[in-house]
Amino acid sequence: MIRVVLPAHLRTLARVGNDEVHVELAGPPTLGAVLDAIESSYPVLRGTIRDYGTEKRRPFVRFFACEQDLSHEAPNTRLPDAVINGKEPFLVVGATAGG
Amino acid sequence: MSGVRVLVGTRKGAFVLTADGKRDRWNVSAPFFGGWELYHLKGSPADPNRIYASQSSGWFGQTIQRSNDGGKTWEPVGNKFVYDGVPGTHQWYDGTPHPWEFKRVWHLEPSLTDPDTVYAGVEDAALFRTTDGGQTWSEMPGLRGHGSGPHWAPGAGGLCLHTILLDPSNPQRMFIAISAAGAFRSDDSGTTWKPINRGLHSQYIPNPTAEVGHCVHRLAMHRSRPSTLFMQKHWDVMRTDDAGDQWKEVSGNLPTDFGFVIDVHAHEPETIYVVPIKSDSEHYPMDGALRVYRSRSGGNEWEPLTKGLPQQNCYVNVLRDAMSIDSLDKCGVYFGTTGGQVYASADGGDSWNAIVQNLPPVVSVEVQTLS
Numbered sequence: 505m506i507r508v509v510l511p512a513h514l515r516t517l518a519r520v521g522n523d524e525v526h527v528e529l530a531g532p533p534t535l536g537a538v539l540d541a542i543e544s545s546y547p548v549l550r551g552t553i554r555d556y557g558t559e560k561r562r563p564f565v566r567f568f569a570c571e572q573d574l575s576h577e578a579p580n581t582r583l584p585d586a587v588i589n590g591k592e593p594f595l596v597v598g599a600t601a602g603g
Numbered sequence: 604m605s606g607v608r609v610l611v612g613t614r615k616g617a618f619v620l621t622a623d624g625k626r627d628r629w630n631v632s633a634p635f636f637g638g639w640e641l642y643h644l645k646g647s648p649a650d651p652n653r654i655y656a657s658q659s660s661g662w663f664g665q666t667i668q669r670s671n672d673g674g675k676t677w678e679p680v681g682n683k684f685v686y687d688g689v690p691g692t693h694q695w696y697d698g699t700p701h702p703w704e705f706k707r708v709w710h711l712e713p714s715l716t717d718p719d720t721v722y723a724g725v726e727d728a729a730l731f732r733t734t735d736g737g738q739t740w741s742e743m744p745g746l747r748g749h750g751s752g753p754h755w756a757p758g759a760g761g762l763c764l765h766t767i768l769l770d771p772s773n774p775q776r777m778f779i780a781i782s783a784a785g786a787f788r789s790d791d792s793g794t795t796w797k798p799i800n801r802g803l804h805s806q807y808i809p810n811p812t813a814e815v816g817h818c819v820h821r822l823a824m825h826r827s828r829p830s831t832l833f834m835q836k837h838w839d840v841m842r843t844d845d846a847g848d849q850w851k852e853v854s855g856n857l858p859t860d861f862g863f864v865i866d867v868h869a870h871e872p873e874t875i876y877v878v879p880i881k882s883d884s885e886h887y888p889m890d891g892a893l894r895v896y897r898s899r900s901g902g903n904e905w906e907p908l909t910k911g912l913p914q915q916n917c918y919v920n921v922l923r924d925a926m927s928i929d930s931l932d933k934c935g936v937y938f939g940t941t942g943g944q945v946y947a948s949a950d951g952g953d954s955w956n957a958i959v960q961n962l963p964p965v966v967s968v969e970v971q972t973l974s
Contacts, residue, residue, distance in 0.1 A: 511662075511663075513638060513639065513660065513662070514663060517663075517666065517679060548666075548679045550682070550683070551665065551682045551683060552663040552664050552666070552682075553663070555664070556683050556684075557685055562662065562663065562664060564661060564662040565662060565663070598662045599662065601661070601662075
């Protein structure tokens with residue numbers, strides 16, 4: 505089970521209140537797998553984190569975990585152990601930009 | 604009893620304003636989708652309680668919301684807007700080819716007869732359609748596939764398809780407009796399209812009378828005369844009486860013919876409204892005075908309407924989708940400003956009143972007349 509912290513606008517869209525969400529991964533615990541699991545559990549979030557088609561991260565979305573920036577990592581990058589065992593959350597962050 | 608519902612899209616959420624047929628006391632909803640840009644909301648003519656909203660964000664992209672109860676509650680529906688086939692390129696600001704990239708939905712136009720069918724005008728310019736209430740969207744590729752597509756170039760606001768007009772007398776005929784490609788017409792339900800820009804003159808493009816490349820800001824139609832269209836172009840107010848085959852300028856005595864909005868009176872097909880804006884480099888009214896101009900002759904002769912509007916120190920803009928009308932006995936006219944006001948006239952424009960102030964910048968205004 506992976507703990508995921510979503511930004512406020514996406515929590516509102518997914519109607520999950522202020523809580524972090526929990527997702528189960530179908531395969532190896534990778535960056536791509538956790539994003540797949542978020543979109544599978546909350547279909548309304550499809551297209552809001554990654555572009556349809558290309559599956560590229562949207563430019564003003566960032567992925568953090570265990571004080572690491574995973575935003576530029578490849579989808580097959582293994583998640584940190586602390587995220588895999590549930591000690592730390594995986595953070596989806598809306599970049600500080602704009603007004 | 605009759606009533607009016609005004610759907611207001613802003614840079615930071617949507618608002619629903621309601622009043623009875625007198626239109627003198629207004630209820631303003633709390634914001635829906637707070638913090639998101641609401642480029643457009645529009646109700647279905649076939650079912651006024653069915654409303655669609657375009658919700659977007661520079662961070663999180665595009666979402667479409669749907670209400671089945673007149674805007675009280677909303678549910679997200681499909682947001683997958685993928686171009687048909689290989690997207691290809693259009694022209695970028697510097698003249699180089701640039702890949703077509705979906706950015707947002709500018710305008711939603713529900714079918715006149717089916718609440719589940721809606722057309723969506725998007726940036727980069729293309730036309731999409733849903734026939735299942737917004738769950739799935741498919742591009743109508745004949746428009747973007749028109750041979751001129753690779754030459755379309757964005758206006759300052761982007762390469763946006765912002766106007767969709769459906770002919771109430773001919774289900775196969777529709778009109779769209781793109782900034783900065785121009786106006787197009789389909790006579791086969793959107794399968795094929797032709798540019799309808801003859802008569803437009805745009806001195807800011809290399810060939811001022813080119814077939815495409817004109818920065819059309821808005822089209823308007825009276826449902827009783829669907830072959831007569833009015834256009835607010837980047838500069839110039841225009842009209843056609845043959846469904847766009849030929850346009851003529853009707854700017855007449857306007858103090859400036861730059862602007863964004865244009866609309867037609869509900870009961871007088873030759874009465875039209877514009878809000879002149881000083882220039883394309885100064886997006887605010889002339890002399891700090893907000894004036895709607897009305898023509899009762901289909902253009903050329905215009906009168907300023909000022910009663911109730913600020914006549915000094917006013918430097919707001921009125922964006923292209925931010926004017927609408929109701930169809931009550933005395934036609935109501937409404938428009939929103941980038942200063943967050945929505946002004947309404949319950950007497951065809953003779954006098955105005957701010958029915959709400961201090962909203963975020965208003966992007967769109969649509970009015971539903973309720974029986």
